[in-house]
Structure formats: C-alpha cells, structure tokens
Amino acid sequence: MNIFKKIYKSYKKSSTERQINEQEVNLSLDDSFVHNFISKGGRFLYCTSINEVASNLKEILKENNWNEITCSDFDLLKITDKLDLNIQKKTSENTPYFTSCEHLIANKGDILFSSNQIGSDKLSSLSKHFVVYATTSQLVKNMGEGLTGIKTNFQGNIPTNISSITNYKIDVDDDSFLTYGNSNSKNLYLLLFEDL
Template structure:
C-alpha cells in the first residue's frame, strides 16, 4: 500500500498514517513523498491524490466547478491535454486572458515543496507572466529530493533537445509577511493532481 493511500485513504483520525505524518514536525529522514507533501502544503499548495486517469479527469472537473472556470480561456502548450480541454469547452487556441495554466512539470522537489518547470511546459514565460491559477498534473515517480537532482534528471532526459527556461514555483499563496527569501517570486494558486504510478 502506498504512503498516499495510507495518508489520504483513512477516515479514522487516530490512524497509523496520521501518527506517522505530523504537520508540526517534519522529519528530514522521512521518505521523499512525506517531505514533499509537508513542504508543498506548508507553501500553500492544494494537493489532490489520484489513483488513475479517471480520477485525474474527475478532480480536474471538480476544480473547474469549484472556481467556475467552465468555458474560460486556458493557457496550455501540451497536446495531451487538448481533448480534456475540448470536453470541458475550454478555449486554449487563442486564449487572450487565460484563467489558469494547465501543464505537466519536470519534477516535484521534496526538500522545498516546489514544482520544477522548463520550456517544455511553459515555453519562455517567466513565473510572473503565467496566470495566477495553475493546475499541474504530475506522477509520483517525478518526486526527487532537491533541485540539483532535478537538473540531473533533465540533463539525462533531454540528451539532444535540452530545454531552456528551467525554473521552480515554490509559493502558492501570498505570504502575510514576506521575507527576503520570497523576493522576486510571485505566489500562484496551484492545484497538483498527483497520479500514483509506482
């Protein structure tokens, strides 16, 4: 049984999974998935665990309904999502004022709870040029420990057509009191649809 099922599959508040995963005391020796979940949620991200592609579709439609984004403009560069967007009457062809970005990502960075992107997902857009709402579809196999591991994965994955514009998005809600670590970053309302593939 995967960790995600242990954490999110139980309705019992005294379950073993909740005892193992404390939101108040992250363990640096914890598995990557626990580290990522803790840091991602601490940064303000919204996490939706999915066991199969049917659940991805269902959760995507729930997000559209929750935010009233049906029949809206969407920024999306990846053809694998076009049929999903067509089914929900979302315009991605000539989107002038997109409500959200729908994309994959390169990796999920556990030690800081961030999402690693490249030009393969966001072209040459800087994070502050992207819509303030983002929906990311990722797989559990994309979890890695740190940014340097992410750069190594990108280097191995794209031997010839190396992507540009490699960046991370870390803050998913506006901080009440910003400190120097958030300087130059733009907070995004981010939903992560995480598909179990291990």
C-alpha cells in the same frame, strides 16, 4: 535520600523526552514533498487513474467558477476532451494555466518547470492560477537531482527557461535574491497521479 531519587528520576525522564523530541524524522520522498508543499499553501489531489484526474480537474474548475483554461500540452488536452470547457492555446494572465512539470522537489515542496511547459514566458507573466499534472515518478529529493534529471532526460537538447514555483499563496513574496523582482507565487492545484 528519597528527594534525590525523585530529582534524578525526573531529570532522567526529561532528558530522555528531549532526546526523543530532538531526533530527526526521515520521511519518504512523497511524504516529504506533500508536507512541504501543503505547508506553503499548495493544494493537491491524489489520483490513481486518468478518469480520476479528469474528475478532479472538473471539480477544481467548478469550485473556482472557471469555464476556460490555457493548455498547450497535447497529452493533457486528451484529459480535457471529456470536460465541457473552453481551451485557450495562448497564455493569458486571467485564464488558469493547466500544465505538466519536470520534477517535484521533495525537500522544498517546489515544482520545477522548463521551456517544455512554459515556453519562453516568465512564470510571473503567466496566470496566477495554475493546475499542474504530475506523476509520482517525477519526485526527486532536491533541486540538484531535478536539474540532473532534466539533463539526463534531454541529452543533447536541454530545455531552457528552467524555473520553479516556490510559493502557493498569491500574497506571499519570496525574499530570495534569485527571484528578486520576479514573483513566482501562484494559486496552485496539483493533480498527483500514482504511476509507480
């Protein structure tokens, strides 16, 4: 009789452990985004002030021995004013690209862009090195919410060339038929500014 009690206890214990391990974990939007972003090879720096954004940008440039960047965003140029570097307005494959974005997609860890950031250029034709400035208020749950956000924010003048970077390791190819022949893998740093 004692052996049956032991077997029953071990069965009950293992089924309880299994139930605990199989429970779905619900992360907040920012935790979900960070988890998915990092698992794809992305690097991010969390910033609580604009001075911290400028300081982190300086460290990224120093770490990679970059002395020039491409930036055409007027607001971001204000951040680079404090830094001693050469700013290019015209895109180049060899010069890191400093830009903002439309949204951060939490459930995939992707970054959504439009013609507001990349103009009419395809992501694959831009530099393989990106430094992206984004705010925590740009976090959305999924791509549907991101596209709805673009439609809502730009009523009557919806931007074109909407695309996303989905891989943050240059040597990784995306098998998705939507990006076939148009690799959008980038060596990407994200400067995430807390604005909420």
